[in-house]
Amino acid sequence: MRLRSTELAQNEVACYFSALELGLILLVMFVGDHPRVLPAHRHQTVILNRALAEDGELYARLEEALHGQVHSATVQELDLVNDKTIVDVRYAYTPRIHRPAAQATISAITTAARRTLSRHLPCIMP
Template structure:
């Protein structure tokens, strides 16, 4: 398989992943650099070391080692982790696949299509997650759920109490909820949110 064709396919694929999918949706510039650097770096290393005897092991080893290093360096949201693994997969796919160019093109298109659909703003758009700091101590699950539903104007599906501070009279909760179907496009921001994820 032509190395030049593989390189071109990888650059086009990671360009689409980063500049057509990730950045327009999430606007985080530092991860644009990270995704591009990881992809091109992995592609270069995999291309120079690939052979029939070490291909599969090298691919899995690069995937695992780089994942551990990158994921330990900073906190990433789950959608950012998904883009990170997609950039890794695209970089490894061509040099180590040992298959036809059409198979590589199909798998590349599959990765991009899954990320396009899975991270689409309209997919499950009513469902939200917030880490909230409440200005009262609430430990009863029923009362806590009712309070959160009143504050959010939404149906609470799950709530996890992360911290209770009896001195400052606060409760930190991780809440999963869904907005009503008739709600406007703009999400209602809770007044007591200390941190949002």
């Protein structure tokens, strides 16, 4: 049995594997950079208006300011004279749910009314 195809030259094989490698690299970059893979992870440079040299205090202040969990913080500049800190931060953002003030007030009034009614009319209100 004999195959009738011609042999590939060395430069054709090199081009084939180079194209395959570039395609795989682009696929990996597309998947890794997709917003669904790490949707809450962010990276920022933050300037704080206090010189914070202690890691615990720095992380606590950054988590409070950024509303998330800090994974790493690299101090770029610590200026004790002007009292400022420049930090490169990587963190996971955790959105906070804010209820409008009117809705919170209505909810508080409704709860108070239920308590009053349940005290005065125990047979009607469960």
